[in-house]
Amino acid sequence: MALLEIRDLRKRYGTVEALQGLSLDVERGEFFGLLGPNGAGKSTTINILLGLIIADGGSIRIFDHDFTANHVAIRRRMNVAAAFTSMNGVLTVWENLMVYGRIYGVKQLPRKIDELLERFEITDLAKRRLQHLSSGQHTRVTLCKGFLNDPELLLLDECTLGLDPDIAEKTRRALQAVQQERKTTILFTSHNMNEVEELCGRIAFLSQGEILRVDTAAHIKRLIPHQVVEVTFQAGSDLTPIRQLNGISRIERNGDHALRFVLDDPTHQLDPLLRHLTQSGNPIVDIHVSRPTLEDVFIKVARGEL
Amino acid sequence: MRFVNSQDYGFSTMAIWGLVYKFTCLCYRSLDRIFDIVYWPVISLLLWGFTSMFIASTSSFSGVMEFFLGGAVLWSLFWRAQTDVGTFILEDFWSRNVYNLFASPVTSIELFVAIGLIGLIRCILSFLFLTFLAWGLYAFNIMDIGGTAIAVFTSVLLLFGWVIGILIAALIFRYGLRIQILAWSVGFIIQPFSCVFYPLDSMPGWVQGIAITLPSTHVFEGLRYAIATGELAWQPLLLSFGLTAVLFILSIAYFQYALYQAKKLGLLTRFEMA
Numbered sequence: 138m139a140l141l142e143i144r145d146l147r148k149r150y151g152t153v154e155a156l157q158g159l160s161l162d163v164e165r166g167e168f169f170g171l172l173g174p175n176g177a178g179k180s181t182t183i184n185i186l187l188g189l190i191i192a193d194g195g196s197i198r199i200f201d202h203d204f205t206a207n208h209v210a211i212r213r214r215m216n217v218a219a220a221f222t223s224m225n226g227v228l229t230v231w232e233n234l235m236v237y238g239r240i241y242g243v244k245q246l247p248r249k250i251d252e253l254l255e256r257f258e259i260t261d262l263a264k265r266r267l268q269h270l271s272s273g274q275h276t277r278v279t280l281c282k283g284f285l286n287d288p289e290l291l292l293l294d295e296c297t298l299g300l301d302p303d304i305a306e307k308t309r310r311a312l313q314a315v316q317q318e319r320k321t322t323i324l325f326t327s328h329n330m331n332e333v334e335e336l337c338g339r340i341a342f343l344s345q346g347e348i349l350r351v352d353t354a355a356h357i358k359r360l361i362p363h364q365v366v367e368v369t370f371q372a373g374s375d376l377t378p379i380r381q382l383n384g385i386s387r388i389e390r391n392g393d394h395a396l397r398f399v400l401d402d403p404t405h406q407l408d409p410l411l412r413h414l415t416q417s418g419n420p421i422v423d424i425h426v427s428r429p430t431l432e433d434v435f436i437k438v439a440r441g442e443l
Numbered sequence: 444m445r446f447v448n449s450q451d452y453g454f455s456t457m458a459i460w461g462l463v464y465k466f467t468c469l470c471y472r473s474l475d476r477i478f479d480i481v482y483w484p485v486i487s488l489l490l491w492g493f494t495s496m497f498i499a500s501t502s503s504f505s506g507v508m509e510f511f512l513g514g515a516v517l518w519s520l521f522w523r524a525q526t527d528v529g530t531f532i533l534e535d536f537w538s539r540n541v542y543n544l545f546a547s548p549v550t551s552i553e554l555f556v557a558i559g560l561i562g563l564i565r566c567i568l569s570f571l572f573l574t575f576l577a578w579g580l581y582a583f584n585i586m587d588i589g590g591t592a593i594a595v596f597t598s599v600l601l602l603f604g605w606v607i608g609i610l611i612a613a614l615i616f617r618y619g620l621r622i623q624i625l626a627w628s629v630g631f632i633i634q635p636f637s638c639v640f641y642p643l644d645s646m647p648g649w650v651q652g653i654a655i656t657l658p659s660t661h662v663f664e665g666l667r668y669a670i671a672t673g674e675l676a677w678q679p680l681l682l683s684f685g686l687t688a689v690l691f692i693l694s695i696a697y698f699q700y701a702l703y704q705a706k707k708l709g710l711l712t713r714f715e716m717a
Contacts, residue, residue, distance in 0.1 A: 148709075150708075150709060180712070181709070184709070184711075184712050187545075187546040188545070188546065189542065189545055189546055189706060189709075189711045189712050190706055190707075190711070190712060191706040191707045209451070209453060209548050209550060210548075212546070212547060212548040213548040217543070217546050219542065219543075222539055222540075222542040222543050223538055223539040223540060223543075224538065224540050224543055225465065225468075225469065225534065225535075225538045225540055226538045227468075227469060227472045227473050227538075228465065228468050228469070228472060232464075232465075232468045235464060236461050236462070236464055236465040236468075237461070237543070237547065238461070239458060239460055239461025239462075239464065240457075240458045240461045240462070240547045240548065240549050241547065241548065242455060242457050242458070242548075266472075282543070
């Protein structure tokens, strides 16, 4: 039984179909990514799961209960950390966490807050007003709030936005550690593809309110089958015979002494290509094989090419 | 389509305590939240105190001080209750906290109980301050009209203030911050029709038609009657209390409906971006 079951979720704003029958299962303990360009329906999905938006149709079951009929009880067992939101700016970090801890009914609240502040390395900010924090510090406070009630389901919406690379890395480590310790199910959205690939076991790729594919990052990257091999030859090499190689999808000149080979079927094309290159007699100075990244898939989806 | 279910009427004392704690922190960490407990009520008391002193010195109208100052002190209760609901709701909009708050398991009932509790404390503080000030400056003691009268008048005015505050909060959820001015201005629209400083029968017919539907009018009519006779006009007061209780239930229902509409239209998440 999946922890989160979404069936045929629909939402329309005027003439815009934000969600067109989205269905999704997320298993207990999964770190699950929601990816897609702006307007794909990620935030609408998350906001419906939080009860902030009411869907036009479809059903949601969380913890094996119908969400609409049990939304208050279900929300006690979940939480959210979204980078673009805030808490009360005039209150201190500690006071804000006390407020939300009580709302979520957290036991031994002061001890819990201390533990989370330490985990996200912001113990020294406890007595600072939220309005006086940097965006990176603010993001970490938001994450503390997200973990306050040891949620069984945590929704993270762009939660590492605005963090410098060092803090972002520490935050990812902390997220992974907490998730593994508590077996928290996490639904994660980000525009940082490396982050999604690093953290998420499975990813749902959304486009125009529909799920394009649900799979691991490795499998999703195969939506773009080709690889690109860029070869730089020694100056003065005769590239004409190489350019006449058969069986390669596309060969392009890349500067005076370099060629780009686009392989649509790398499994069967790479080996013959490399043999042909070595047999051509032209000394190779550099060779680089580019595999498609999650970002390549993202860009193609955003441009409607996939 | 149903826009609420039984869960929306549930409440947890710990969540209410969390919200009361938040509003308390907002009060002591924000100078204007402390200042507004006394600022406008004191201005009003000074204005009507000096006006009544002038009238008393130039006419034979007896009891003018009691009429005006009693009205000013009691009106401050309505005004305090009404603006507190609006401003405590607005605080969450201003701090972009609406998203986190409504994504949490908090219910509207918990929210309003917490606002009611903190609002009650602020009203009591404001009322006590004005009572002492009126006694110190003008030797007017509102407690002379009796504990029962005070209890009846204040409960109707507080409840009616919350009704108006909840209706304004509902409109803010539905139409956003562009109508936030209502949180402070609606009291000024209701005041002339509530006959705070003049009797109902001195008003033109069309004003009387509006005034008689407002629970606050019956309180101020009752206040003048109590000052003049030393007795309470129970029937209109009980009617106005009943009317206020019905309006209170309707205002909660309207708030739930406005919140439902805001969620249907996706407005709660857009407020964060505003």
